[in-house]
Amino acid sequence: xMTATVSRWARVRDSFLWYSFKRDKVAIxxxxxxxxxxxxxxxxxLLAPTDPYDLAQIDIMNSELPPLGxxxxxxxxxxxxxxxGRDMLSTILYGTQVSLMIGFGAVILQAVLGILxxxxxxxxxxxxxxILMRIADVQLSFSTLMVAIIVGAVFKASFGSLMFGEIAIxxxxxxxxxxxxxxxxxxxxxxxxxxxxxxxxxxxxxxxFRTNRIMFRHILxxxxxxxxxxxxxxxxxxxxxxxxxxxxxxxxxxxxxSLGSLIKSGFDYIQSGSWWITLLPGLVLVVLVxxxxxxxxxxxxxxxxxxxxx
Amino acid sequence: MSASPLxxxxxxxxxxxxxxxxxxxxSFKNGRFQRKQEAVHAINGVNLxxxxxxxxxxxxxxGCGKSTVARTIMGLLSPTAGEVHxxxxxxxxxxxxxxxxxxxxxxxxxxxxxxxxxxxxTIQQTLEEPIHFHHPEWSKADVLNKVQEVxxxxxxxxxxxxxxxxxxxxxxxxxxxIARALAVDPEFIVADEPISALDVSIQAQVLNLxxxxxxxxxxxxxxxxxxxxxxxxxxxRVAVMYLGRVCExxxxxxxxxxxxxxxxxxxxxxxxxxxxxxxxYIRLQGEVPTPVNLPPGCVFHGxxxxxxxxxxxxxPELFATGDGGQVxxxxxxxxxx
Amino acid sequence: xxxxxxxxxxxxxAVRGGDLTALxxxxxxxxxxxxxxxxxxxxxxxxxxAFSILNLIAQPGYIAGGQILFEGKDLAxxxxxxxxxxxxxxxxxxxxxxxxxxxxxxxxxxxxxxxIKAHRRISTKDARAIxxxxxxxxxxxxxxxxxxxxxxxxSGGMRQRVIIAIALLLDPEIIIADEPTTALDVTIQAEIMxxxxxxxxxxxxxxxxxxxxxxxxxxxxxxxxVMYSGRIIEQGPTREIINDAQHPYTQGxxxxxxxxxxxxxxxxxxxxxxxxxxxxxSGCPFNPRCSFATDECRSxxxxxxxxxxxxxxxxxxxxxxxxxxxxxxxxx
Numbered sequence: 001x002m003t004a005t006v007s008r009w010a011r012v013r014d015s016f017l018w019y020s021f022k023r024d025k026v027a028i029x030x031x032x033x034x035x036x037x038x039x040x041x042x043x044x045x046l047l048a049p050t051d052p053y054d055l056a057q058i059d060i061m062n063s064e065l066p067p068l069g070x071x072x073x074x075x076x077x078x079x080x081x082x083x084x085g086r087d088m089l090s091t092i093l094y095g096t097q098v099s100l101m102i103g104f105g106a107v108i109l110q111a112v113l114g115i116l117x118x119x120x121x122x123x124x125x126x127x128x129x130x131i132l133m134r135i136a137d138v139q140l141s142f143s144t145l146m147v148a149i150i151v152g153a154v155f156k157a158s159f160g161s162l163m164f165g166e167i168a169i170x171x172x173x174x175x176x177x178x179x180x181x182x183x184x185x186x187x188x189x190x191x192x193x194x195x196x197x198x199x200x201x202x203x204x205x206x207x208x209f210r211t212n213r214i215m216f217r218h219i220l221x222x223x224x225x226x227x228x229x230x231x232x233x234x235x236x237x238x239x240x241x242x243x244x245x246x247x248x249x250x251x252x253x254x255x256x257x258s259l260g261s262l263i264k265s266g267f268d269y270i271q272s273g274s275w276w277i278t279l280l281p282g283l284v285l286v287v288l289v290x291x292x293x294x295x296x297x298x299x300x301x302x303x304x305x306x307x308x309x310x
Numbered sequence: 311m312s313a314s315p316l317x318x319x320x321x322x323x324x325x326x327x328x329x330x331x332x333x334x335x336x337s338f339k340n341g342r343f344q345r346k347q348e349a350v351h352a353i354n355g356v357n358l359x360x361x362x363x364x365x366x367x368x369x370x371x372x373g374c375g376k377s378t379v380a381r382t383i384m385g386l387l388s389p390t391a392g393e394v395h396x397x398x399x400x401x402x403x404x405x406x407x408x409x410x411x412x413x414x415x416x417x418x419x420x421x422x423x424x425x426x427x428x429x430x431x432t433i434q435q436t437l438e439e440p441i442h443f444h445h446p447e448w449s450k451a452d453v454l455n456k457v458q459e460v461x462x463x464x465x466x467x468x469x470x471x472x473x474x475x476x477x478x479x480x481x482x483x484x485x486x487x488i489a490r491a492l493a494v495d496p497e498f499i500v501a502d503e504p505i506s507a508l509d510v511s512i513q514a515q516v517l518n519l520x521x522x523x524x525x526x527x528x529x530x531x532x533x534x535x536x537x538x539x540x541x542x543x544x545x546x547r548v549a550v551m552y553l554g555r556v557c558e559x560x561x562x563x564x565x566x567x568x569x570x571x572x573x574x575x576x577x578x579x580x581x582x583x584x585x586x587x588x589x590x591y592i593r594l595q596g597e598v599p600t601p602v603n604l605p606p607g608c609v610f611h612g613x614x615x616x617x618x619x620x621x622x623x624x625x626p627e628l629f630a631t632g633d634g635g636q637v638x639x640x641x642x643x644x645x646x647x
Numbered sequence: 648x649x650x651x652x653x654x655x656x657x658x659x660x661a662v663r664g665g666d667l668t669a670l671x672x673x674x675x676x677x678x679x680x681x682x683x684x685x686x687x688x689x690x691x692x693x694x695x696x697a698f699s700i701l702n703l704i705a706q707p708g709y710i711a712g713g714q715i716l717f718e719g720k721d722l723a724x725x726x727x728x729x730x731x732x733x734x735x736x737x738x739x740x741x742x743x744x745x746x747x748x749x750x751x752x753x754x755x756x757x758x759x760x761x762x763i764k765a766h767r768r769i770s771t772k773d774a775r776a777i778x779x780x781x782x783x784x785x786x787x788x789x790x791x792x793x794x795x796x797x798x799x800x801x802s803g804g805m806r807q808r809v810i811i812a813i814a815l816l817l818d819p820e821i822i823i824a825d826e827p828t829t830a831l832d833v834t835i836q837a838e839i840m841x842x843x844x845x846x847x848x849x850x851x852x853x854x855x856x857x858x859x860x861x862x863x864x865x866x867x868x869x870x871x872x873v874m875y876s877g878r879i880i881e882q883g884p885t886r887e888i889i890n891d892a893q894h895p896y897t898q899g900x901x902x903x904x905x906x907x908x909x910x911x912x913x914x915x916x917x918x919x920x921x922x923x924x925x926x927x928x929s930g931c932p933f934n935p936r937c938s939f940a941t942d943e944c945r946s947x948x949x950x951x952x953x954x955x956x957x958x959x960x961x962x963x964x965x966x967x968x969x970x971x972x973x974x975x976x977x978x979x
Contacts, residue, residue: 019663199420199425202381202420206386206413208414221430509688509859510688511899512688514903514904514914514917518916536833543906543910543914576834580833581906582865587886588841588866589840589866598832
C-alpha cells in the first residue's frame with residue numbers, strides 16, 4: 001500500500017492549509033504586506049534614513065516639511081517631517097517596531113497565562129475551575145482600557161512621567177497581556193473539557209501517566225488550533241489598545257513613540273495644515289491592523305471545517 | 311482455572327451524583343424546604359472474579375453498568391463502595407507510585423478507535439511513550455526494538471511509525487491501540503467494546519488478533535460487549551448485567567445452551583440470527599427503568615413475566631445452579647422457572 | 648411496472664484533484680409492498696444510494712448519471728419543488744440516530760403536525776388526530792400525552808417509534824430506513840424491526856432497509872442486494888443469498904460472522920479492507936482481497952450472471968456456472 005515515510009515539507013505542501021492559502025488572494029496579499037511591515041520594523045535601524053531620537057540629528061529648521069509631491073518638500077525627507085524636524089519615514093518605521101513589539105509581547109503574555117489557566121481550570125475542574133473562572137469573569141467585566149488608564153495614571157502619579165516613560169513598553173505589554181488572558185483561557189478550557197472525555201486521555205491515565213504529563217503533553221497540543229486564530233486577532237487588538245492609550249497620553253512617551261503616540265503628537269498640527277504628521281502614521285496603523293485581521297479571518301475559515309474533520 | 315482469582319471485585323457500587331450544588335437541590339414545596347438528591351446508580355453490588363488465562367465476557371445493554379465496571383477496575387473511577395483486588399492485593403485505594411506496577415500489568419482497550427489515539431502524536435510516539443515510562447532504564451535502541459516488535463505482532467508495518475492516527479483506518483487504529491496495550495507486557499486486559507465500532511469483516515480480524523495475543527502472551531481478558539454472538543465465540547465465561555447487577559454468570563456453553571435468568575433468555579432470543587425468516591424473540595413488557603430511580607427488589611421485576619411479590623421486594627443474590635453457573639433470580643431459586 | 652426503478656445510477660463527489668465516484672452503475676427495482684435490504688460495510692455506498700433516491704446528497708456530491716424512476720417519473724431530473732412534494736409524502740425516510748432526527752426544542756406533536764401540514768391542507772385539530780392514530784399504530788402508550796412531550800422525555804426505543812410514526816404520517820409508498828436500529832440495544836432492536844415489519848405488511852408499504860447487519864436483513868427483507876465499493880455485486884431473494892451466497896465477498900461476509908464460527912477457533916477473515924474512494928482498484932473492486940482473482944478480474948468489471956434467482960457480478964461464478972453447464976451437457 002503506502003511506501004516510505006512522508007517528509008515534513010511534503011506534508012505541509014500537501015496540506016489543506018497551503019492549498020487554501022494559495023487560492024485565497026486576499027490572504028496572500030495580506031501576508032505579503034504584513035511580512036513587509038514586520039521586516040521593515042525589525043530592520044528599522046538599518047532602513048531608516050535617520051535616527052529620529054538622536055537629538056544631534058534633528059534640526060528644528062526642518063520642522064513641518066510636507067511629503068514629496070507637495071510644494072516645499074525636501075528629498076531628504078520623503079514623507080515629510082514633524083513639528084520637531086524629525087523624518088516621518090524614520091519615525092514611522094520605529095513606531096511600527098514599537099507597536100508590533102507591544103502587540104506580539106502582549107499576546108504572548110496573554111497566551112501563556114490563558115493557556116496555563118485554561119488547562120488547569122479545564123482539567124482539574126471543581127474548585128480550581130470555579131476560582132479561576134470567577135477571576136476571569138471579574139476581569140472580563142473590566143475593560144482593558146479602563147484598567148490600563150487606572151494603572152497608568154496611578155503609576156505616573158506615583159513615580160513620575162520620566163520613570164513611566166522608561167518602562168512604558170513593558171508596562172503596556174503587562175497591562176494588555178494581563179487584561180486579555182480570560183478570553184484565551186475560556187477557549188482553552190472549552191477545548192480541554194471536550195478532549196478530557198476522549199479515550200486517549202483515559203488511555204494515558206490507564207498507562208499511569210501523571211496529571212502534569214497528561215495535561216501538557218497530551219491535551220495541550222490538541223487545544224491549540226483555536227488559539228492561533230484568536231492570537232492573530234488579539235495582536236491587532238493589542239496594537240489598537242495601545243494606540244488608544246497612547247492617544248490618551250497614557251501610552252508610549254514621545255521619546256519612544258508607537259504609531260499611536262505618533263498620531264497623538266501630530267494631532268494638534270492638523271489645524272495648522274500639517275496633516276501628514278498625524279495622517280501618515282494613522283494610515284500605517286490602519287493598514288497594519290487590517291492585514292492582521294484579514295489573515296485572522298482567513299485562518300479561522302481554514303481551520304474551522306478541519307476542526308470537525310479531525 | 312486456578313483457585314485464587316487474578317482480579318476480584320467484591321460488593322462493588324458506584325453512584326454518580328446528579329444533584330448539583332446545594333442551591334439546586336433545595337426547593338420550597340408544600341410549605342417546607344425539601345432537598346432533592348439524585349444519583350445514577352450505575353453499579354449496585356457486583357461480585358466478579360476473573361481467573362488467570364480466561365476470557366470473561368460482561369454483556370448487557372446500555373445502562374447496565376458494564377462500562378462503569380470496566381472503568382472502576384482500571385482505576386479511572388473510584389468505587390462508592392466495595393473493593394477491587396488484583397492478585398490478592400487491594401488496588402482501588404492505591405495511588406501514584408504504589409499503583410504504578412499495576413498500571414503496567416493491567417491495560418485497557420477502548421471502544422472508539424477514532425478517539426483512543428492522540429491526534430497530535432505519531433504512532434511511534436504513542437507506542438514509545440508507555441514503554442519508556444515503565445522502563446526508564448531501557449536504552450533508546452531497546453525501546454525502538456520493542457515498538458517494532460509489537461507493531462509487527464498486530465500487523466502494522468513499522469515503517470508507518472511517523473504517521474498520525476487519522477491516516478489509518480478504524481481497524482488499523484484499533485490494532486495500534488492493542489499494540490499500545492501490549493507494549494508494556496501486561497497480564498490482564500480490559501477490552502471495552504473493542505470491535506463495536508468496526509465493520510463486520512474487520513471485527514473478525516481484530517478478534518482473531520486478540521485471540522492470538524491471548525495465546526502467545528498468556529493474557530487474561532475482561533471483555534465488555536453487547537454483541538452476544540461475539541461472546542459465544544470468544545468468551546470462556548459470561549456475566550450478564552442488568553441495571554448495575556449481575557443476573558447470571560456461567561460458562562459460555564452452558565449459558566447459551568440453557569440460559570436460566572429470564573433476562574438472559576430474552577436477550578439471547580433477540581439476537582437476529584441468519585436462520586430466522588422473521589424476528590422471533592421473547593417480548594419484554596414495559597420500558598427499561600432509568601438507573602436514576604432504581605426499582606425496589608429485583609431490578610428486573612418490572613419487565614419480567616414471572617415476577618412475584620418476593621421479586622418486587624427482595625433483591626436476589628447470585629447462587630450456584632450446580633452446572634458451574636450462578637443466577638440471581640428468585641424464580642430459579644424457588645424452582646418456578 | 649415496478650414502484651421504484653433505479654437504472655445505472657452514478658453518484659460522484661467533486662473534490663480537489665478530480666471527481667470521486669461513490670456509486671457506479673447502480674440498478675435495482677422495488678415493487679409495491681416489497682421489502683428490500685441493502686447490505687454493505689461502511690464505505691460501500693449504501694447510505695449514498697439511499698440519500699440519492701430523494702436527491703438528498705450534500706455538496707460536493709451529485710448525481711452524475713442514470714435514472715431514478717418513481718412511478719415512471721425520473722426523480723433525478725426533477726426540480727427541488729417537485730421533489731419536496733414527494734419527500735416525506737410519497738417516499739419517507741428514517742435515519743439512524745433518533746436523537747438527531749427529532750428537534751430537541753419542539754414537542755413531538757409540533758413536529759408531527761408540521762410534517763402533515765407541509766403536504767396537506769387540513770386543520771391542526773385534524774392533523775393531531777392523524778398523529779395520534781399513527782402513534783397508536785407504532786404501539787406507543789397514551790399517544791395523546793406524547794404529543795405534548797419533548798424528545799428527551801422519551802426513551803431511545805420510543806423515540807425511534809415516533810420516527811417511524813412520522814414516516815407513516817402521510818401514508819407513503821416507500822419507507823427508506825437507513826440503519827434504523829444500529830444505535831439501539833439488541834432487545835429494542837428486535838422490537839423495532841418486528842414493528843417495522845408488521846407495519847409494512849399491514850399497510851403494504853415498500854421498505855428499503857439499509858444495514859450492515861446480515862441477521863436483521865435475513866429476518867426482515869424479501870430481497871437483498873450486497874454493495875461493495877460503490878457497486879452492487881450480488882442481488883436476489885434474501886433466503887437464497889443467505890443460504891448459498893455466490894460472490895466471494897458475500898461468502899466472506901457471512902463466514903466472518905461470529906455466529907458462523909466455531910467457538911474458540913479463529914474466525915474466517917477477509918484479508919485487507921474496503922478501498923477508499925480515492926484508491927478504487929481497476930476491474931472488480933474486490934480483486935485485491937479475493938482468493939479467486941485472475942487477470943480478467945483485475946482488468947474489467949464483471950457483468951451480472953444469473954445463478955438461480957440471484958444476479959452476481961463475478962467472473963469466478965461465471966466460470967463455475969460454465970463448468971456446470973458443460974458437465975451437464977456431457978452427462979446423460
